[in-house]
Amino acid sequence: MLKIGDTELKHGLFLAPLAGVSDRAFRKVCRQFGAECTVSEMISAKGLHYNDTKTAVLAAFSEEEAPFLIQIFGSDPEIMAESAQRLATNNYKACRNTCIPNGIDINMGCPVPKISGNGDGSALMKNPKLVGEIVKAVSEAVDLPVTVKIRSGWDDDNINAVEVALRAEENGAKAICVHGRTKAQMYRDPVNLDIIKDVKKALSIPVIANGGIYTAADAKRMLEYTECDGLMLARGAMGNPFLFSEIKAFLEGREYIPPTMRERMDVAMKHIELMINYKGEYTGVMEARKHLAWYIQGQKGAASAREKVNRAASLEELREIVNAYLSEF
Ligand SMILES: Cc1cc2nc3c(=O)[nH]c(=O)nc-3n(C[C@H](O)[C@H](O)[C@H](O)COP(=O)(O)O)c2cc1C
Numbered sequence: 001m002l003k004i005g006d007t008e009l010k011h012g013l014f015l016a017p018l019a020g021v022s023d024r025a026f027r028k029v030c031r032q033f034g035a036e037c038t039v040s041e042m043i044s045a046k047g048l049h050y051n052d053t054k055t056a057v058l059a060a061f062s063e064e065e066a067p068f069l070i071q072i073f074g075s076d077p078e079i080m081a082e083s084a085q086r087l088a089t090n091n092y093k094a095c096r097n098t099c100i101p102n103g104i105d106i107n108m109g110c111p112v113p114k115i116s117g118n119g120d121g122s123a124l125m126k127n128p129k130l131v132g133e134i135v136k137a138v139s140e141a142v143d144l145p146v147t148v149k150i151r152s153g154w155d156d157d158n159i160n161a162v163e164v165a166l167r168a169e170e171n172g173a174k175a176i177c178v179h180g181r182t183k184a185q186m187y188r189d190p191v192n193l194d195i196i197k198d199v200k201k202a203l204s205i206p207v208i209a210n211g212g213i214y215t216a217a218d219a220k221r222m223l224e225y226t227e228c229d230g231l232m233l234a235r236g237a238m239g240n241p242f243l244f245s246e247i248k249a250f251l252e253g254r255e256y257i258p259p260t261m262r263e264r265m266d267v268a269m270k271h272i273e274l275m276i277n278y279k280g281e282y283t284g285v286m287e288a289r290k291h292l293a294w295y296i297q298g299q300k301g302a303a304s305a306r307e308k309v310n311r312a313a314s315l316e317e318l319r320e321i322v323n324a325y326l327s328e329f
Pocket residue numbers: 016017018019020021040041042071107108109110149179187210211212213232233234235236
């Protein structure tokens with residue numbers, strides 16, 4: 001069992017923060033299939049500080065997605081602390097939440113130049129002293145547990161996840177997630193399991209492993225090798241929220257029966273309807289295109305169905321394309 005503050009997670013199975021993907025709809029779907037805790041897309045601390053409405057919308061959530069962590073990014077300890085406090089006390093006028101999150105997560109892994117070039121995200125891996133200051137400021141500002149998501153290091157010559165994780169722990173972090181790739185690697189393999197194992201050995205707070213988990217066998221290997229306390233699924237869950245059920249069944253020694261194509265597409269359509277409920281039909285349909293492509297990836301007829309999906313402009317059209325696709329199975 002993994003414990004973060006008062007939140008107890010039986011297997012420590014997390015849906016990763018995924019900008020443009022882990023929105024309310026996807027978080028809800030993943031919870032239904034066994035994700036025990038979900039994390040928001042990364043949210044700009046500065047955006048919250050300056051009352052940006054679009055930023056606030058990203059922080060919206062409901063009890064159905066909980067246990068839930070809100071992830072913030074930035075590098076100014078004061079601004080990070082202030083925005084975390086507003087999220088933790090629901091003191092944000094543009095975001096009508098009816099509950100507070102179970103914790104605040106800090107992004108120290110984003111490799112995108114727009115973020116790391118500003119000193120935020122993965123750039124923090126280069127500055128362990130600042131990591132300590134940020135974690136301390138945020139931890140002191142909120143009554144909620146603070147967690148940190150890091151990478152193995154900046155590049156192969158600077159693998160310092162243990163040092164950064166220790167700084168975070170000393171300054172109040174209640175759990176650490178380690179993505180076993182460097183910033184320079186972006187999302188390329190291999191995932192460094194040794195560094196995740198080293199962080200786990202060095203820390204007394206829970207350590208969550210992340211990187212390259214696509215099957216229950218990957219999950220088994222990660223857990224056995226690193227001896228970490230939990231797993232965070234990212235690209236493996238995109239178009240495949242069923243991965244949570246598969247891993248859960250494995251961890252509980254139960255047989256796993258994969259969904260049929262019809263069941264997969266039923267879930268995909270429910271997911272899309274939720275997106276449309278939250279974002280309206282135009283944005284929902286535009287964003288649904290990539291999700292549908294992931295749901296059918298690797299299946300017979302996927303390429304031509306994807307082309308049709310990319311031209312669809314309404315929920316009704318998407319339904320027709322999916323029904324025609326299923327009739328060919
Ligand atoms: C589309 C996409 C968006 C992401 N957005 C975030 C984010 O907002 N915050 C974050 O900490 N990591 C983000 N990540 C990184 C993932 O959470 C995860 O660490 C990474 O994908 C490695 O796991 P995987 O190999 O299982 O995909 C993102 C990754 C992808 C592919």
